[in-house]
Amino acid sequence: MINVTKPFLPPQDEYNQYLQGIWSRIWLTNNGPLVNELELTLKNYFGVPHLFYVTNGTIALQLAIKVLGLQGEIITTPFSFIATTSSIVWEGCTPVFVDIDPATYNIDPALIEAAITPQTSAILATHVFGNPCAAREIAAIAAKHKLRVIYDAAHAFGTSYQGRSVLHQGDISTLSFHSTKLFHTIEGGALITHDADLANKIAHMRNFGFHGPDTFQGVGINGKNSEFHAAMGLCNLRYVGQILDRRQQLSETYHHMLKSLRIGTPFLHPSAGFNYAYYPVLFESEAVLLKMVKALHGVYVYPRRYFYPSLETLSYVQPGQQMTVSADIASRVLCLPLYHDLSMEEVKMICRAILRAERY
Numbered sequence: 001m002i003n004v005t006k007p008f009l010p011p012q013d014e015y016n017q018y019l020q021g022i023w024s025r026i027w028l029t030n031n032g033p034l035v036n037e038l039e040l041t042l043k044n045y046f047g048v049p050h051l052f053y054v055t056n057g058t059i060a061l062q063l064a065i066k067v068l069g070l071q072g073e074i075i076t077t078p079f080s081f082i083a084t085t086s087s088i089v090w091e092g093c094t095p096v097f098v099d100i101d102p103a104t105y106n107i108d109p110a111l112i113e114a115a116i117t118p119q120t121s122a123i124l125a126t127h128v129f130g131n132p133c134a135a136r137e138i139a140a141i142a143a144k145h146k147l148r149v150i151y152d153a154a155h156a157f158g159t160s161y162q163g164r165s166v167l168h169q170g171d172i173s174t175l176s177f178h179s180t181k182l183f184h185t186i187e188g189g190a191l192i193t194h195d196a197d198l199a200n201k202i203a204h205m206r207n208f209g210f211h212g213p214d215t216f217q218g219v220g221i222n223g224k225n226s227e228f229h230a231a232m233g234l235c236n237l238r239y240v241g242q243i244l245d246r247r248q249q250l251s252e253t254y255h256h257m258l259k260s261l262r263i264g265t266p267f268l269h270p271s272a273g274f275n276y277a278y279y280p281v282l283f284e285s286e287a288v289l290l291k292m293v294k295a296l297h298g299v300y301v302y303p304r305r306y307f308y309p310s311l312e313t314l315s316y317v318q319p320g321q322q323m324t325v326s327a328d329i330a331s332r333v334l335c336l337p338l339y340h341d342l343s344m345e346e347v348k349m350i351c352r353a354i355l356r357a358e359r360y
């Protein structure tokens with residue numbers, strides 16, 4: 001059986017070495033030495049000034065909305081994982097969808113201004129499938145209308161734009177280190193910002209607002225992560241270069257073998273350094289997609305319809321928001337299996353199954 005993804009696990013003895021340290025210190029959580037080491041290592045890896053390791057990517061989004069004090073409407077993309085929208089609603093704000101660019105599958109900057117109202121407080125965009133958003137256009141709109149910008153960068157570990165990490169963009173970027181992501185800490189996430197004031201607030205807010213043992217700076221929540229999770233991250237970071245290379249090779253094989261098919265793939269900006277987080281293919285119609293899914297299930301291959309359905313159809317958002325492009329792409333896009341130890345033979349087998357299904 002081949003699933004759409006498979007978590008990476010480091011050699012067990014490398015993890016055990018970290019466990020020995022934890023057993024000797026008996027410091028399990030609350031900003032421990034491994035959490036600090038992971039934060040420092042990631043900051044250096046991305047070249048960013050402030051990074052906070054938290055419980056998961058969803059808490060990172062919720063903290064970002066909270067720490068910026070957002071209210072009213074937040075302009076967002078309908079083509080993302082559900083947490084992008086649900087976090088907005090969870091924080092008491094209203095998601096206002098803006099359709100996506102049919103070439104990149106990211107929020108279309110040309111449509112944002114028309115959706116701005118006096119209630120708009122921010123733009124929350126996703127670098128979907130690791131493909132960088134049109135950050136320069138979004139920044140110009142945000143500056144003109146005094147809006148905050150959050151990037152859901154859950155797919156963008158290792159993605160760069162014009163030579164540096166996309167995590168430099170916006171007021172806050174958030175990451176997910178869930179087991180299904182290309183770099184993971186079992187569960188985990190992070191917030192990244194350039195703003196020292198925001199950094200100070202995030203540091204307090206993820207730890208109940210504690211400011212010293214008996215004093216509090218504002219309302220907080222428990223967004224901390226543990227030494228055990230940080231240890232997994234420190235182990236996995238040693239392999240992330242290999243993981244990225246391997247995903248690129250596998251993606252190139254898919255590309256080469258599926259060239260003759262009538263399928264689309266997202267347009268990647270020439271200045272973007274892509275991380276091969278996913279291998280999305282866009283079929284001609286939903287009927288073709290369903291035929292392919294059936295053919296792949298027949299050979300025990302389980303791709304996923306990331307992201308389906310388009311998020312404007314959720315029961316808890318304002319009805320009647322027509323997102324023609326997103327609804328269309330969501331109905332036709334399929335993510336093929338892609339992970340570090342998928343073999344070339346398996347990729348070829350998957351491609352042959354698709355090519356065969358296309359013919360018959």
Ligand SMILES: *Cc1c(COP(=O)(O)O)cnc(C)c1O
Nearest residue numbers: 056057058081083154176177178
């Ligand atoms: C995975 C993901 C999240 C949520 O991250 P968790 O760590 O699972 O909470 C948020 N946004 C996007 C786009 C994701 O893919």
